[in-house]
Every structure is written in C-alpha cells, then in structure tokens.
C-alpha cells in the first residue's frame with residue numbers, strides 16, 4: 001500500500017488493539033479477472049473513511065468482503081476483532097449496512113419496520129451498552145418524523161434513502177457501511193445527511209463510505225482511500241491529498257475593475273504584498289488551493305494511463 005508520506009505512521013502493537021478494520025493484502029478474483037490485487041488499510045474507532053475509485057474498481061466488492069457477504073480469494077481481514085468470513089449473528093448485530101438499493105418491504109409502515117428490526121438487536125444488547133434506537137428519535141434524526149406512518153412503498157427516492165440509513169443504524173452499530181448513501185438526495189437532504197454522519201461518528205461509530213461525489217468525500221472524510229488498479233493508490237486526509245498534487249494556490253483579485261490571476265507557493269505573503277502595494281483598490285479577493293477533485297482526477301488518470309511508478313514518484317508517496 002502507498003501512504004502519503006506526511007501521514008505515514010509506524011505500526012505498533014498497541015495500534016493493533018485499536019482497529020475496527022484491519023485489511024492486509026486482500027485479493028479477489030472473479031473467474032480469471034483479478035479485481036483486488038493487494039488491498040491494505042485499517043480504520044480506528046470513530047473514523048470516517050471514504051473509499052473512492054472509478055466505476056468497477058472494486059469498492060463494493062471490498063465492502064461486501066468486510067461485511068462477510070462475499071468470500072475473498074486471499075489476504076487477511078479483521079473486522080471488529082474477527083474474520084467476517086466465519087462470523088455469525090452476534091458479530092453481525094454490531095455492524096450496520098446501507099446498501100446501494102433496498103426495494104422490499106414496500107407494504108410495511110416506516111415506524112413498524114424500524115420497531116421490528118430494532119427487536120432483532122435487542123437480543124444482543126446485553127453484549128454492550130448499545131441499545132437499538134428509540135424509533136421516534138431515529139426518525140427525527142434522519143428527518144422522517146412526518147413519514148412515520150407512511151407505507152414504505154410511498155416514500156420518495158430521497159426519503160427512501162434516508163429510510164435505508166435509518167435501517168442501517170437502528171441497532172446503534174459500532175461500524176457502519178454506507179454504499180453511495182446520498183445518490184438521489186436533493187441538496188438539503190444531502191446536507192442533513194452529512195450532519196447525521198458526523199453525529200453518528202461522534203458517537204464513536206466507525207464509518208466506511210463509498211461515493212462518487214468528491215465534494216461529499218471532502219466534507220465527510222477523516223481519511224480518503226483511493227482504490228484503482230486493484231490496490232489503494234492513496235491514503236490520507238482530504239487536505240493532505242490536495243497538497244500532494246500542488247503546493248501552489250491560485251490568487252484572484254480585481255484592481256480598478258480589472259481581474260487578475262496569479263499562482264503562488266506562498267499565497268499569504270503574496271496577498272500581504274498585494275495589499276501593501278494597492279490597499280483598498282483591491283476587491284473580490286479569492287485564494288483557491290487544488291481541490292480534492294483536481295487531486296483525484298490527476299491520480300486516477302495517471303494511474304489508469306499505466307504510469308504507476310511515475311505516480312508514486314510525483315506524489316511523493318512511500319511504501320510501507
């Protein structure tokens with residue numbers, strides 16, 4: 001695996017006890033096609049990890065292996081201290097899953113199904129201090145209080161997605177998997193959902209999420225993993241990833257009605273100088289760093305072009 005150099009940390013024995021997910025050299029082959037060729041990463045309690053990658057990179061495959069729904073071809077996988085390939089109900093009750101689409105139970109009412117699913121978790125509640133959510137509080141948290149008595153089949157696409165999230169978290173999971181959770185959300189629902197993800201993570205729940213929305217990834221992720229060519233090609237905070245692509249910032253301003261642009265390695269000093277020279281004549285000042293989208297596109301394009309070695313050099317990553 002490649003880690004952004006500034007984030008590379010020594011693995012110690014103590015770390016091993018503090019990992020919700022630990023994946024080493026995970027491999028998956030479908031027929032004669034190798035989809036995962038050596039995926040290595042870990043997650044700590046309460047971390048929000050966003051898994052990015054082009055269509056077909058193997059994100060869903062990785063998540064399904066971690067959930068215990070798919071048998072891997074090779075590698076070591078530990079989730080909540082156990083191998084998902086051999087675990088049962090008791091272990092499963094500690095994880096929450098929001099799949100890309102659930103289309104069953106359409107005749108049930110919203111609160112009825114959540115009450116019903118909550119009962120399943122009650123049987124395992126003695127194992128920890130976590131209890132199923134109170135259904136009223138849960139509907140409030142996902143913004144579906146007004147739909148409590150609605151039939152599930154009557155929910156709009158965005159409401160249905162929020163309901164999927166409610167199903168995923170009803171058991172107060174220690175680890176939550178969200179596969180493209182906000183596909184089809186309007187901007188307000190998306191923002192509310194982001195707040196909800198932060199609240200869930202604040203409760204020490206580890207979250208592993210896939211999305212194609214880089215803005216969402218930037219807002220939610222403590223750490224971003226980029227999966228391409230069967231391996232993790234980058235692992236770091238959104239900020240660290242952006243800075244790896246370019247240390248330069250773009251400064252834009254207007255002076256006496258004319259617009260100017262300048263790229264600088266030291267935007268603060270440049271702006272200070274600008275004001276020293278022109279003071280109040282400067283208007284509409286903007287300073288913009290490389291976005292996560294710039295970084296992602298640059299890394300994946302380079303990787304897909306088969307220039308892995310060049311990518312490793314250019315992005316100054318180190319091998320662990």
Ligand SMILES: Nc1ncnc2c1ncn2[C@@H]1O[C@H](COP(=O)(O)OP(=O)(O)OP(=O)(O)O)[C@@H](O)[C@H]1O
Nearest residue numbers: 030031035053054055056057058059060061062212
């Ligand atoms: N059951 C299967 N049998 C054979 N090939 C499969 C199977 N499931 C997935 N694949 C293939 O494995 C590759 C990875 O698929 P996967 O769904 O994991 O990718 P993904 O990164 O989640 O893609 P997307 O962003 O489009 O959801 C794809 O080429 C897919 O066609």
